Amino acid sequence: xxxxxxxxxxxxxxxxxxxxxxxxxxxxxxxxxxxxxxxxxxxxxxxxxxxxxxxxxxxxxxxxxxxxxxxxxxxxxxxxxxxxxxxxxxxxxxxxxxxxxxxxxxxxxxxxxxxxxxxxxxxxxxxxxxxxxxxxxxxxxxxxxxxxxxxxxxxxxxxxxxxxxxxxxxxxxxxxxxxxxxxxxxxxxxxxxxxxxxxxxxxxxxxxxxxxxxxxxxxxxxxxxxxxxxxxxxxxxxxxxxxxxxxxxxxxxxxxxxxxxxxxxxxxxxxxxxxxxxxxxxxxxxxxxxxxxxxxxxxxxxxxxxxxxxxxxxxxxxxxxxxxxxxxxxxxxxxxxxxxxxxxxxxxxxxxxxxxxxxxxxxxxxxxxxxxxxxxxxxxxxxxxxxxxxxxxxxxxxxxxxxxxxxxxxxxxxxxxxxxxxxxxxxxxxxxxxxxxxxxxxxxxxxxxxxxxx
Numbered sequence: 001x002x003x004x005x006x007x008x009x010x011x012x013x014x015x016x017x018x019x020x021x022x023x024x025x026x027x028x029x030x031x032x033x034x035x036x037x038x039x040x041x042x043x044x045x046x047x048x049x050x051x052x053x054x055x056x057x058x059x060x061x062x063x064x065x066x067x068x069x070x071x072x073x074x075x076x077x078x079x080x081x082x083x084x085x086x087x088x089x090x091x092x093x094x095x096x097x098x099x100x101x102x103x104x105x106x107x108x109x110x111x112x113x114x115x116x117x118x119x120x121x122x123x124x125x126x127x128x129x130x131x132x133x134x135x136x137x138x139x140x141x142x143x144x145x146x147x148x149x150x151x152x153x154x155x156x157x158x159x160x161x162x163x164x165x166x167x168x169x170x171x172x173x174x175x176x177x178x179x180x181x182x183x184x185x186x187x188x189x190x191x192x193x194x195x196x197x198x199x200x201x202x203x204x205x206x207x208x209x210x211x212x213x214x215x216x217x218x219x220x221x222x223x224x225x226x227x228x229x230x231x232x233x234x235x236x237x238x239x240x241x242x243x244x245x246x247x248x249x250x251x252x253x254x255x256x257x258x259x260x261x262x263x264x265x266x267x268x269x270x271x272x273x274x275x276x277x278x279x280x281x282x283x284x285x286x287x288x289x290x291x292x293x294x295x296x297x298x299x300x301x302x303x304x305x306x307x308x309x310x311x312x313x314x315x316x317x318x319x320x321x322x323x324x325x326x327x328x329x330x331x332x333x334x335x336x337x338x339x340x341x342x343x344x345x346x347x348x349x350x351x352x353x354x355x356x357x358x359x360x361x362x363x364x365x366x367x368x369x370x371x372x373x374x375x376x377x378x379x380x381x382x383x384x385x386x387x388x389x390x391x392x393x394x395x396x397x398x399x400x401x402x403x404x405x406x407x408x409x410x411x412x413x414x415x416x417x418x419x420x421x422x423x424x425x426x427x428x429x430x431x432x433x434x435x436x437x438x439x440x441x442x443x444x445x446x447x448x449x450x451x452x453x454x
Contacts, residue, residue: 137251137420137431138244170252171435172412174260180386181271181283182264184343184404189412193436196227197409199443201302224302228411230438231270231279235262238430241422259416259433268388271410271439280439283408284397289451297335297445305407305444307397308333313453314394320357324365330401330448331379338403338446343382345400347389351375392452399450407446411438 172189176182201222209215237258243249267280274282283305287293293300293307300306308330310316317323327344334342346354355375357365366375376383381401390396413436421430 134251137239137255137429170256171260171263171416174256175264175267178260178264179268179271180345180384181268181404181408182410184345184384185408185410186405187410187412189414190228191414193228193230193413193438195411195438196225197440197442198223198225199302226303226440226442228409228438228440229276229281230411230413230436231274231277232434232436233263233266233270233279234432234434235259235266236430236432237262238425238428240428242427244429255418255431255433259431263435263437267437268386271408272386272388274439280410280437281441282439283400283441283447284449287397287449287451289453296333300444303441303444305441305447305449306333307449307451310450310452314392315452316353316392316398316450320359320365323354323357326450327378327399327401330399330450331381334402334448335445338406339381341403341405342401343384343404344378345384345386345389345404346398347387347391348385349391350389350398351383351385353392354378394452395454397449397451400447401450402447404447406443407441409440409442411440413437 172187176187201224235258237255239254244251270279270282272282273284274280275285287305287307289307289309293304294309295306297306308326310326312318312322317326331339331342355364355366359365366378389400390398392398416433416435418434419432421432424430
């Protein structure tokens with residue numbers, strides 16, 4: 001016995017631009033059941049959809065599919081009259097909605113929603129910080145306060161503006177490109193100048209024993225505490241007022257580039273020969289040709305890089321063979337563990353001298369292909385050019401070899417402060433910028449220094 005069913009209305013609830021069909025019928029026997037089940041499906045779909053951050057491409061297809069299904073279900077309901085047919089339409093709709101919501105769950109998992117949200121916030125933060133830096137450069141602290149009175153502006157004791165962290169990091173990244181030593185050793189950032197590390201000096205005893213043999217206590221490894229020595233480096237790039245007033249002038253890029261260049265010029269010298277007084281300690285600070293520095297790794301005190309003498313006054317060697325043998329001895333004196341990351345460092349004049357070395361047959365020791373960078377390697381180890389290295393001359397130390405990352409550490413104190421000075425030069429504005437940078441001598445077995453005989 002069939003009972004005539006009349007469709008009273010179809011309610012389509014929109015959930016984030018996606019529609020879920022809910023059929024309401026007048027027949028008492030099926031009205032309650034259909035309404036409850038439809039509401040459950042709608043609520044489930046709404047919860048799933050709300051958890052998904054819409055993707056411009058993929059999720060749009062899902063939304064379109066839901067809308068198409070809604071239209072199709074509408075048409076099917078209007079063309080059906082029996083309870084059985086209505087139940088079939090409802091079941092098919094539930095299956096389709098379940099399939100689409102599962103697709104949304106899969107998209108949600110692949111999209112890494114927290115990461116996307118963080119990037120969005122970070123991008124907005126960077127844009128805001130860049131705008132604040134541009135305002136500061138053009139109008140100073142008062143310009144910042146006038147622009148955003150509710151923003152907390154970090155000002156140091158000298159009236160300097162603390163640059164946004166993104167700008168500070170950009171300056172350090174640019175320094176890595178301009179500084180040979182920074183490019184090799186990397187660098188770490190710390191929020192305090194009281195930074196130390198413990199370095200193992202070895203000494204732990206060990207041995208072989210049988211199953212039932214006694215196991216005496218082994219010796220404890222020796223540890224040495226090393227601390228970073230900091231100094232304050234400053235730069236003072238200058239720009240004309242009318243240039244800063246140009247809205248097309250990229251203040252952030254200009255400041256970062258100029259500050260990084262000036263910082264690098266000072267740091268390059270300090271990382272090589274700094275004495276630790278108001279500046280970092282350099283690799284070659286205090287090195288000499290006494291036995292305290294020329295001794296091998298087994299007997300030399302910790303904290304002293306080994307110095308290898310050339311054996312020839314004012315030169316690397318009396319002959320080309322002697323020079324090659326000197327370079328070979330430097331490599332042989334370096335422990336195998338440090339060779340994987342080892343490099344030669346010298347200036348262009350020293351590099352050019354090595355390129356000219358010839359064998360007794362008149363052949364060049366090093367590659368001289370005019371289509372490539374001349375002699376970029378010695379014994380397979382890269383050559384790094386550092387123009388702040390000394391020339392080959394009596395008493396100088398023109399070449400360093402070894403694993404720089406294992407032997408030396410650059411430590412950057414987080415935070416760069418900038419003071420805007422519109423008064424010292426008429427028509428121009430100086431940006432006095434300062435930061436603290438330090439260094440540590442790490443494993444002094446990792447680097448070897450060649451010294452020329454006096």
